[in-house]
Amino acid sequence: MALSTSDDAGRYHHGDLRRALLDAGARLLRAGGVDAVTLREAARAAGVSHNAPYRHFVSREALLAAVSAEGFRDLRRRLEAADGGPKANAIGLGHIYLRFAAEERPHFLLMFGGVIDKADFPDLAEAAAAALAVLDRAVSGGGAESAAAETLRAWALVHGLAHLVAERQITPETARAVLGEEPRPPFR
Amino acid sequence: MALSTSDDAGRYHHGDLRRALLDAGARLLRAGGVDAVTLREAARAAGVSHNAPYRHFVSREALLAAVSAEGFRDLRRRLEAADGGPKANAIGLGHIYLRFAAEERPHFLLMFGGVIDKADFPDLAEAAAAALAVLDRAVSGGGAESAAAETLRAWALVHGLAHLVAERQITPETARAVLGEEPRPPFR
DNA sequence: ACCTGAACACCGTTCAAGT
């Protein structure tokens, strides 16, 4: 009550311009790919002047990095929801990964497009690492030899399949078939 | 003699503006990534007016598609040079693939970035298919069951590793270690 | 602190001409 008064909500045009810009960015990304994500269009969607976004993002790249980070958090959530559930195994997580690439193709391409340098955006780097850590735990069992050859092999296979799907070089069905449906052993 | 007189060579400013634009595009790509490839800059590099390129490429995307197609032809050449030689096996080709991703990172990201729709550029689609056919032959042995599960699995693994290298998520050395050094059996 | 409006240097793309 003390912190969320109607006064607070009215401090910005939208209560939270950053949130509005992020949502607009995700919408533009889904609608037209990375190139369609522009600061000016996001500002327009949020109903503010074309350079109000600079109060929240230092550059267009920073907005893209933030949208990408949200994608990694979404991926992580999906992986964690499956983990511990009926799909608590490496193959199951592989299928989640494939599904994410198919359902959120523009996000996937942004997240793994190699265009945004994670070194410049610590929040993005952290979100990416957190999502991939879920995969790592599932494959290596959380042992000391984390990120070992087995994990990398499994990750590379799934990632390669996901990317080939995103590029429309293979169909999602084909990818699923290659990955296999059996719950165990992991990935192969 | 009849066709390649000095008269012909002087028909364009560069003898071959298309070639000059393609070279400029590749140079810009290597120097600054996909975003740095612009029709106006390519025109500037070729010493022509900003809209002379439209005589050879219908759009910026068409230039990018052509540069991408050249990348696929380069990749194919590398794969074929290794094929039949001392590395005439699937693992060997996998290493060539990895090397291409590391050495020509910007090209690799453009070629497999999912931004250019191959359906719109038949020449690009053909160049890509030709390069991947070399891999397919090496893995499936050219049998009738081309592009079978084994080929896809091998391709996805190598492609995933290559892409993770391009994204700087893993080092080229790690990728090589995961792929393995032994000449046989293929990939695993 | 947060937002606006004008301005600058770029783009891709189109059009009317020039040779």
Added chain:
DNA sequence: ACCTGAACACCGTTCAAGT
């Protein structure tokens, strides 16, 4: 056929103000 120059509608980014 091939190229030029002007023009239009976009960008990202910066700056000087306004509240």
